[in-house]
Amino acid sequence: MNRRKFIKETLKYGVSAGIALTGIDKLLAATASIVDKTEKPLLAAIKGATPDKMFERGIAAFGGMTQFVKKGQTVLVKPNIGWDVAPELAANTNPKLVGAIIKHCIDAGAKKVYVFDHTCDNWERAYKNSGIEYAVKQAGGVMVPGNFKSNYQKVTVPGGKVLKSTEVHELLITSDVFINVPVLKSHGSAQLTIAMKNLMGVVWDRRYWHITDLHQCIADFAAYRKPDLTVIDAYNVMTEHGPRGTDGSDLVKMQSQIISTDFVAADAAAAKLFGLEPSDIRHIKIAGEKGLGKINLNDVNIKKIYL
Amino acid sequence: MNKLKVTRIIISIAFLILFILIFFGLPFYFIAHIQFIPAFINVFLNHTLIFPLIFLLILTFFFGRVYCSTLCPFGTLQDIFIFLKYKFLKRKSFEKQKNYKVFRYIFISILFIAFFLGNITFLSIFEPYSNFGRIANEIIKPVAYFFNNLMSDILQNFDVYFIKKVETHSFYAHSFFYAFAVLISVGILAFFKGRFFCNTLCPAGAILGLISKYSIFKINISEKKCNSCGLCVGVCKAGCIEPLSKKIDYELCINCFNCIDACAKDGLKYFYGAKDEKTDETKRDFLNKTITGFFIFLLTTSPAKLFANSILIKKKNPIILPPGAQNINNFNRKCISCHLCVSACPTKVLTPTTYEYGLKNFLQPKMNYLQSYCLYDCNKCSQVCPTGAIKFISVEEKKKIQIGVAKFEMKNCVVYENETDCGMCNEYCPTKAVILKPYKNGLGIPYIREHICIGCGACEFVCPAKPNKAIYVEGNLEHKIASLPSYGKQKRKKGEHEEFPF
Numbered sequence: 049m050n051r052r053k054f055i056k057e058t059l060k061y062g063v064s065a066g067i068a069l070t071g072i073d074k075l076l077a078a079t080a081s082i083v084d085k086t087e088k089p090l091l092a093a094i095k096g097a098t099p100d101k102m103f104e105r106g107i108a109a110f111g112g113m114t115q116f117v118k119k120g121q122t123v124l125v126k127p128n129i130g131w132d133v134a135p136e137l138a139a140n141t142n143p144k145l146v147g148a149i150i151k152h153c154i155d156a157g158a159k160k161v162y163v164f165d166h167t168c169d170n171w172e173r174a175y176k177n178s179g180i181e182y183a184v185k186q187a188g189g190v191m192v193p194g195n196f197k198s199n200y201q202k203v204t205v206p207g208g209k210v211l212k213s214t215e216v217h218e219l220l221i222t223s224d225v226f227i228n229v230p231v232l233k234s235h236g237s238a239q240l241t242i243a244m245k246n247l248m249g250v251v252w253d254r255r256y257w258h259i260t261d262l263h264q265c266i267a268d269f270a271a272y273r274k275p276d277l278t279v280i281d282a283y284n285v286m287t288e289h290g291p292r293g294t295d296g297s298d299l300v301k302m303q304s305q306i307i308s309t310d311f312v313a314a315d316a317a318a319a320k321l322f323g324l325e326p327s328d329i330r331h332i333k334i335a336g337e338k339g340l341g342k343i344n345l346n347d348v349n350i351k352k353i354y355l
Numbered sequence: 356m357n358k359l360k361v362t363r364i365i366i367s368i369a370f371l372i373l374f375i376l377i378f379f380g381l382p383f384y385f386i387a388h389i390q391f392i393p394a395f396i397n398v399f400l401n402h403t404l405i406f407p408l409i410f411l412l413i414l415t416f417f418f419g420r421v422y423c424s425t426l427c428p429f430g431t432l433q434d435i436f437i438f439l440k441y442k443f444l445k446r447k448s449f450e451k452q453k454n455y456k457v458f459r460y461i462f463i464s465i466l467f468i469a470f471f472l473g474n475i476t477f478l479s480i481f482e483p484y485s486n487f488g489r490i491a492n493e494i495i496k497p498v499a500y501f502f503n504n505l506m507s508d509i510l511q512n513f514d515v516y517f518i519k520k521v522e523t524h525s526f527y528a529h530s531f532f533y534a535f536a537v538l539i540s541v542g543i544l545a546f547f548k549g550r551f552f553c554n555t556l557c558p559a560g561a562i563l564g565l566i567s568k569y570s571i572f573k574i575n576i577s578e579k580k581c582n583s584c585g586l587c588v589g590v591c592k593a594g595c596i597e598p599l600s601k602k603i604d605y606e607l608c609i610n611c612f613n614c615i616d617a618c619a620k621d622g623l624k625y626f627y628g629a630k631d632e633k634t635d636e637t638k639r640d641f642l643n644k645t646i647t648g649f650f651i652f653l654l655t656t657s658p659a660k661l662f663a664n665s666i667l668i669k670k671k672n673p674i675i676l677p678p679g680a681q682n683i684n685n686f687n688r689k690c691i692s693c694h695l696c697v698s699a700c701p702t703k704v705l706t707p708t709t710y711e712y713g714l715k716n717f718l719q720p721k722m723n724y725l726q727s728y729c730l731y732d733c734n735k736c737s738q739v740c741p742t743g744a745i746k747f748i749s750v751e752e753k754k755k756i757q758i759g760v761a762k763f764e765m766k767n768c769v770v771y772e773n774e775t776d777c778g779m780c781n782e783y784c785p786t787k788a789v790i791l792k793p794y795k796n797g798l799g800i801p802y803i804r805e806h807i808c809i810g811c812g813a814c815e816f817v818c819p820a821k822p823n824k825a826i827y828v829e830g831n832l833e834h835k836i837a838s839l840p841s842y843g844k845q846k847r848k849k850g851e852h853e854e855f856p857f
Contacts, residue, residue, distance in 0.1 A: 065552065169730060177732075236778040255817070256819070258819045259820070260778070261773070320855075321856060350857065354854075
């Protein structure tokens, strides 16, 4: 145990030292330049094509993936792979989209692209039957297990009202770039599951969240590490019976996608797309109040792209 | 080494490895189906799959008890211990063993009579296949997984995710120690007495021994060449050679072919045709068996019936049968606790019991929703079960089989107690039998539509309420058919062709 910890620590500091020496200043400069130009966070809403095509057009509006991923960096892509169901049923993120994102990362020079989720159903079956494992391997990413406690480390959540500390997957701590790729769908208890809710898949003990005010926990955790980029899959949208869904009769083919650097704004836009007001979803409302992002879409620089 | 022995060793090791691999998910389940007792149960209780049994009987009739020396994993396991004995023990030789005929046949009769009366316990205690299954599942698999995960953890530290980590099922002490005790005792027996188990206690060995007595191919001792030196006896793990009378007890001989090499005079041959045994001896034997068998039948009738009715079920923590088990009687009658389903179950929801089915069904698996839940699209256990205790059902059939019904205890529920959102049960429910009904302050509280609940236990497993779950499954002792959920027509098609609403 001690040896493992030692190796982990060494790696962690080694990696962070490496980043500090090589690219972090450039990265910071790059992100700063985007924010500076507009003063408003950018949000691209794309409609009318397959998920991979929409992403290609959408990311171009941000100046390409090179704006987010620098040469030699490690990237964590976090889709929703919660359930052991087929891709058509849209309970998980569309595998084509995940594959396209990984390809862009690798083309931008990423050293490694990791993908995992702390699945709800049996992880091996969920990885396989969601089609995501295959898509990741095809695109050159690395599929990492998320269902083993040994991979999780305790961290404190800054400014957490209810959730003060939790155990998160080590890749969330060590990866240079974090890309959140949720799927938009209805959700029994959280009303909607989009970007902030998707981060429940990087923590170990979700039951605690459910016991102690779910919405507040989701909003609290949003402050821990904001994704560098959020890509919301709204190609097929489960309008009822979420998050697991049933036979697909409750899907609406919206053929949409939302990309943003502000994941609270992305959640707000996706909620509107779903037909709800962002302030009606308690965790989005709380996140807005905490200043973790914009929930008033007037404060966001929106680019609509119809294909 | 002679060719026969080499062939025997190769086949036995190959089958042992394949057999262990099916516990790791290799889909060669026919290896379990051609095990003698599963084949026997299939014919006499399920009235299906006659071929494996016929194959085994014909095989034995032609070649003797080659089943015991090649196909039986428990036999090969004992051979490994015997091999270790040859390697490490100074006093290596075996001795001629007594053929405990009377004891054996009385003993075997008890097992089978109890079995036909509906009590499978005794059979499964002494039956070789399920004993090996438990050893594979409780000892071999966890050890292998431990090393796999250790390697995986080490490699992950170097950023290599090549070795997939695997989830081991929880540790069940009673099941582990049972398997461990069997392993140790059979190991000690094998070490000192060779195949003593196979020739005294094993029900499969006893039945095959009856046939191998008359088998066409046999090992024969040449009257001319043999000088009764006893070299062959020293290597005979079945202890079946009588060097002075130059005879082999074919009931006990398992055709390991060790003796052929041992003979300095080349006096042992495996070939067609054998000497007749004295007829009146067999006649007497037959009479003996019939009479003792009859008395045992009389003796065991009442206790067996008594056992069959005693299903110990606590109302609060009921048995939930795996889908395909049909009803508790079918399951109790056919399950030999080999734990192949426990091993194959991807979610590890099937776990060995202690006394929940009654003491006589010790170690039989049940659905344990505190550990996990049953996947909606999975019928793995029904694919692997070699005895039909879990009958094969298609995935489509399985989605309708109701193995239990979820019940809701509002006083334990997070929504009731904390007045915050939870709804985990509704999230996981595959049929949406659990819905959230409007409650105060815009919250939703679980409500169960029992007619579409299949009892998969996802709700019970995920329910975060402590210390007692707010939602739990009450098992059905007989499968029922759940109504197919109808999700209704899509309420809205909004968003398909519209522009963005922002």
